[in-house]
Structures are given as C-alpha cells and as structure tokens.
C-alpha cells in the first residue's frame with residue numbers, strides 16, 4: 001500500500017511510464033506526471049484510478065527544467081518519495097551516420113536526466129528516511145544491438161549509475177534499482193515496426209520478425225507487468241534489493 005507516498009514518473013504521458021504511473025496510482029500513491037503529447041488523456045486515466053495527479057511539462061533534456069520539476073513536486077506535494085526515471089527516446093542508425101544532435105539528446109534525456117532528478121530527490125528522501133528510485137533502463141543496459149549506439153551507451157550508463165546510487169544509499173531505507181524491459185509495444189517500438197512496414201514488410205510480419213530476432217517468448221512485455229515489478233520494488237519485502245538490473249524480457253537475455 002503506497003498511501004501517503006508521492007510518486008514522480010518522468011515521461012508518463014505514454015507507454016511504459018503511463019503504465020507504471022497507473023500501477024502506482026492504483027496502489028494509493030499520489031502520482032505526478034511528466035511528458036508531452038496526450039497530457040489530458042493521461043491525467044484523466046490516472047485520476048480514474050486514484051487521486052488527481054500532478055503534472056509538470058519539464059523537458060528532461062534541460063537541467064534547469066528538471067530543477068523546476070523537482071521544485072514543483074517539493075512545493076505542491078512535499079517531495080518525491082518514489083522516483084521513476086522513465087523518460088526516454090530512441091534513434092536507430094549506424095554509428096558513422098548517427099546524427100550528433102540525436103546522440104546529445106539521447107544522452108541528455110535517457111542518462112543525464114537520471115543524474116539530475118536523483119541528486120535533487122535524494123536530500124528529501126534522506127530527510128524523510130524512506131525512498132525508492134526505479135530507473136527504467138532496458139535490456140540494452142546489459143547487452144547491445146547494432147545501430148543503437150546512443151541508446152545502448154545511455155542505458156549501460158543508467159545501470160552503472162543505479163549501482164552507484166544504491167551504494168551511496170546502502171545504509172538507509174532508500175533503494176535504487178533498474179528495470180530492464182525487452183520489447184514492449186509502445187510508440188517507441190511502433191516507430192521501429194513502422195520503418196519495416198515502410199520498407200515493404202506486412203505489419204503483422206514486421207511485428208513477428210522484430211520479436212523473433214530478440215525475444216524468445218515471441219510476445220511483448222506489457223506496461224502492466226512492469227507495473228507489478230515496480231510495486232514489488234516499492235514494497236518492504238524489496239528493501240534489500242539494491243543496485244539490481246532486473247530484466248523482464250521474454251527470455252532476451254537468456255540467450
């Protein structure tokens with residue numbers, strides 16, 4: 001039961017972030033949403049599960065806007081108890097032609113934002129004597145795929161940062177862990193399926209091929225399943241789970 005806890009989920013207007021926010025709201029947490037796009041839809045969805053959510057439109061590529069977001073949570077909701085670092089983007093291209101601006105954006109959003117939100121959330125967690133940091137890394141935090149240089153570098157970085165934060169908080173009731181999903185059917189992955197369809201592959205075939213290359217279950221992981229894992233990491237039973245990079249990937253990493 002997360003009654004009385006606040007949960008900031010970055011990048012929570014869509015996909016995995018919205019699913020994690022829904023699980024946390026249904027468990028009683030006061031959720032704070034962040035991200036772009038279908039903001040009103042996301043707010044309505046979360047309000048239907050629990051307390052009306054907070055929302056801040058910070059662009060997580062900008063440390064100043066991250067500071068504004070963290071101050072908003074502090075002033076309006078008394079600080080962040082559960083920090084879910086989920087915002088992330090992808091770009092697929094061979095290294096030699098990888099656009100430099102995409103590299104910089106992916107490192108900023110997928111990796112540096114985790115440093116900034118964490119450094120700003122930790123003092124309050126220490127004061128209150130409890131905290132959970134859950135970093136949504138990826139199987140690409142533990143293994144690579146070709147054409148995803150920035151994403152793989154950033155996600156490996158997130159796994160490393162997770163371990164460091166876990167050590168620095170080890171003598172407290174604050175834990176920091178990463179979760180490492182395989183393929184989840186969200187807009188981020190749909191873009192990669194659409195690329196295959198644009199190249200002339202039938203849509204169902206494109207999905208099947210994508211899974212067959214990496215995910216032995218031949219099924220997508222769902223945001224709801226990841227939500228259950230996040231709830232476990234928030235529980236008292238998980239207090240000695242520290243610095244883990246926990247995959248939920250249909251067997252991707254077993255190969």
Ligand code: NAD
Pocket residue numbers: 010011012013014015016017034035036037058059060061086087088089109110136137138139180181182183184185186187188189
């Ligand atoms: P998505 O595109 O559905 O959602 C991304 C969210 O981040 C959206 O809410 C978007 O508005 C927000 N966002 C994007 N740029 C932002 C910025 N600059 N500032 C603030 N918010 C921003 O993607 P998703 O698939 O749900 O991905 C969520 C996380 O899960 C990412 O970190 C991604 O790397 C990771 N992940 C996804 C998969 C997958 O298969 N979909 C697998 C492993 C890990």
